Amino acid sequence: MVVVSLHIMAVPALAHFQMLYVEESALERGASVPMGLVFTHPFAGGPTMAMGQPRAFRVISQRGDAAQPVTSDLKQYLQPIQWQGVGNQAAAYQAVIPREVMRSLGDYVFLLEPEPYLEKEEDKYIQQFTKLIMNVGGVPGNWSELQGMPAEIQPLNKPYANWVGGVFRGVVLSEGKPVPFAEIEIEYVNHAPDLTGKAFATKANVTAPHPAYGNMSIRADAQGVFAIGLPRAGWWGVCALHVGPVKQHLNKPLSQDAVLWIQAKDMK
Template identity: 55%
Template sequence: MTSKPLLHVVAATALCLAGTARAHFQLLYVDDTALPRAHPLELAAVFTHPFNGGPTMAMGTPRVFTHIDPHGERTDLLKALRPVHWQSRDNQANAYRLSLPREAVRTLGDHTFLLEPEPYLEAEEGLYIQQFTKLVINVGGVPGNWSEPQGMPVEIQPLSKPYANWTGGVFRARVLADGKPVPFAKVEVEYLNNDLDLQRNAFGATAHVRAPQASFNVQSMYADDLGIVTLGLPRAGWWGIAALDIGMTKTYNGKTLSQDAVLWVQATDMR
């Protein structure tokens, strides 16, 4: 029989783990990741709490924003980013937008976008957060390099196509730091619970789902001993996956630095 002191320890540990969930997600958004044909793209980079539609944190100037085409050619898009004021449910904060012409994604296959943001000071926790974020879109249904690591300091490597998931399916990915798997990495998953109004640079006012209790807002899990994480996709839309504090660099400006890896996955209903 479990002793009462042990129960107290377990309960205290559970509370501590629950308290470490930040729910901060670097969003990298485009309307659709599976394009029948090339067309102009509008992207948004917002640092926010996706399930609650805010609050949104002010982004500094990104350090890296790269497009990798189906042939593996890299294009620096930093100068194409434009700052905007993003309106969330609770506040307005600095974010970034990007408009890409059709010619930029006219090649059939996989197009990968990589974002390295400036570290963000989370004053309440006394630490910096830097979320290396990846988004993969496909043009024309031609399979490509969606599963290849892209050399980021921390990264989530898809083991399933991130743009071709039926609602109710299972998605798998591997957590990497310096190109190597991270066993038992702590992972958070969050649903993008509001539409994005790219005309207004704002979240839509109406949430898609209502959580029965606050612990449902952020799904927490651990990767396995090979760094692999497996999750279900119970609803159509966008799912953010973040592996927390896995980077080799642990300090910035004299404070603790959490280098996280983020991947965005889209699920689609069968019709």
């Protein structure tokens, strides 16, 4: 009985999230932007998993509805680091996106395709196609455009402009098609990331009253659409599980997930 209950308590910690983290997603003006790429469990602040060399890392920017999007490859800016999570340290990446790339007004859609990660305990691979959307100066562009990822979340609200207490909506897609009743996990980044110190704060911001609160599990509707509330300022991760088309990697099962990051701010 004790073993069973321990097992149940351990389940929320198994929600993996590929983080693409910046301190501020809505910039007033173009600037060079430090970014952290960490594969972890953001509510608990760990354990953090070792990332392999990302397969693709790029940004698609667009100023205005009708403008042509501009793609910049960002792999050249990746630097391997060790990230100190709560309880362990693991291989991660950092990147300083130069001002030349982030200088124009408009939206910036960052896409990360990581190398599949072998989850030894489950003997399966996980690959999370991750999207972070920033804005410079308030001119919108391509924040809601599909980017052609095999596993993707299309935002229906701007991920960089959310009041605390607001509702965020999105669509889960597999190769551009909505995934009915997609399995979705939501986590709050509960240990403040410190990009300079390459670490999560050891202190948690909130305490989950029950294991089901740390990693919240919901389903999309029949059209693949989901809606979540944003009850606290900071970063919220949404991960749609098993949505990508490739199901095998190196003769083991593969889960291709889609991750989207949302920033909420207090109304004050």
